[in-house]
Amino acid sequence: MINFTVGPVQMEEEIRCIGAEEIPYFRTPEFSALMKENEALMAEFMKAGAGARTLFLTGSGTAAMEAAVMNLFTKKDRLLVVNGGSFGARFAKICRIHGIPHEEIRLESGKALRGEHLAPYAGAGFTGFLVNVHETSTGVYYDMELISRFCRENGLWLVVDAISSFLADDFRMEEWGVDLVLTGSQKALALPPGIGVLVLNERAVKRVQETEVESLYFDLKEYLKDGLRGQTPFTPAVSILIQMNRRLTSIVERGAAAKPGAASERKPAAERKSAAELGLAAEQRRIRELAEDFRSRIAGLPFEIVSEAMSAAETPLHPTGCDGAGNPVSAHRIFEILKDEYGIFICPNGGELADTVFRVGHIGNLTKEDNARLIEAFWDLQRRGLL
């Protein structure tokens, strides 16, 4: 199978091989050192700035979303939630469940966020802002410069879900004044699902320490404390964290190798940072080029891109054709045929968009040759009158 979904995605062979190894006991200095390296590299790749902390939560991305809201906000807050699809709706649902006052900025499916959407909420007594920078369900990438400016001007705490955007798009946490950003292991990190990662800036760390949380598992105070010694309060998904370490350090190593005159071995600490920067940029470029390659190849196929502003992580497509009986081609049917007859996974949509939109991911261990195979399959579907 070639896997073009947006998670779980294809993993590098080196990462997969770690999945076949025995898992070491983890309450050891060796595992602590690995976790501290994970913490530092995740913060560096998020461009988090000084004083940031990284926490690792065993769970789905939704667990990280809920923990973020529970640990930073209370019933005394008043939040703005961008809701342009099912993940925005999920943030709103979390607020509702926890009784946190909030209003939703509802966007039509596929539409970008613009200044006019934010303007009515300026100076209106809000305290925080929740956004999925890439609304994965519809493939819309929101303008972080716009959001950042609005939050600064209005003194809002800014929490960003970058689950499917991290590593695919640049994330400038400190520059944008993001207080907490979260991601998941199975997107562009290209690891098995099971770990949520939260990066908090200094004031978010302080706020977590002052917030009372009605949960043991989601109380981030314990994670902050144990993280100081490279540990977690509860048994984490150890194997994924080991794979994460290899993935993150291998991005740095590739950055080091790409430096002029660099040998492939690990650099001394002083040169390390720029190796990380170079490696991160190279990984982002690789994903962006894959996306651009795919988007250029679909010319002539009966598809319409249904997002005004895309992440490099995925391309959301609406099939515009009709089948032999004159009925619109079903996006979900294309997913099924590609899976069953071509050995290719694309990413179906659920809910209202199930029949009208499917998505093609560009994250994970994919190549332009994989793109070519998918495009060939689309043309074959068309020859068969199925597209």
Added chain:
Amino acid sequence: MINFTVGPVQMEEEIRCIGAEEIPYFRTPEFSALMKENEALMAEFMKAGAGARTLFLTGSGTAAMEAAVMNLFTKKDRLLVVNGGSFGARFAKICRIHGIPHEEIRLESGKALRGEHLAPYAGAGFTGFLVNVHETSTGVYYDMELISRFCRENGLWLVVDAISSFLADDFRMEEWGVDLVLTGSQKALALPPGIGVLVLNERAVKRVQETEVESLYFDLKEYLKDGLRGQTPFTPAVSILIQMNRRLTSIVERGAAAKPGAASERKPAAERKSAAELGLAAEQRRIRELAEDFRSRIAGLPFEIVSEAMSAAETPLHPTGCDGAGNPVSAHRIFEILKDEYGIFICPNGGELADTVFRVGHIGNLTKEDNARLIEAFWDLQRRGLL
């Protein structure tokens, strides 16, 4: 390394190899079928009876403990919590955090639960009972017959954490009237950590559906609903669930192969149940024999077993010797030396017991030869004056 901890533990080669495979997309009929088989086999191995449901939560065992309490009990309940170590204390902490009235039955470290501990609470208006059937921190296995009788006589809801006991000790959910039992992937299931499994009987399912839960991630109503079609509300740890399927079906297959006149291929549905029973009994016997083998071999070594009633899953030991300077031998120091100099993990204790107790696990892919190597290492430590 040989790993005698109680999780993560050694995995079978077949299970490890699945960890090196690409992870398929999971919103498919194929994955749903696998999940339904997982659900049925987990309920069967817990001897859950008709009408039971199995839920899979991506998270640590603690996540499953907290979800169980949150979904079955409210501030109107009054619970009894057996607290004989750090996992009993964790159940009590969960109750405290969620404002659920409770009293703790405190047991001294290593002590069994007896009728006299329960007697004062009979007819005293309690509504539920929380117990870790195997208090893993001290290696004490509680008497489920006693607990079951007490809960029946007093009309208590019974919730059991069998995280480190499942597959190592027999669990008779229906017979004991257990309403909810939970376990984790990294104990005797011998899978990577990251999945909690909850099995609910019919009345627990009903109660979950009537209970309001202030959490999105831990609201089991969604898991019950999506589970009907073999799915989960949020992206689960897919690879672990695939490994779980292989592990569970392989136990059944071994049971089938052990049947008189049986071939090794899968049996028709009618014969299936007894193959599962035979396979489960064989796995439990394998673990029990490993434990008995180890316990017989430590004769003559300066160790004291510090539990009045043990699970087959582990043996808790107190080193009774002194070092050259006349100081008591430190249990944690033995852990460190075995790790660094012998390539062997035993399981250290945290907190108060760190220096006085270590534990030897008998779960995971261990053999009697592994036991022999550990015993040899202990004798070597003694020769070196370190034990």
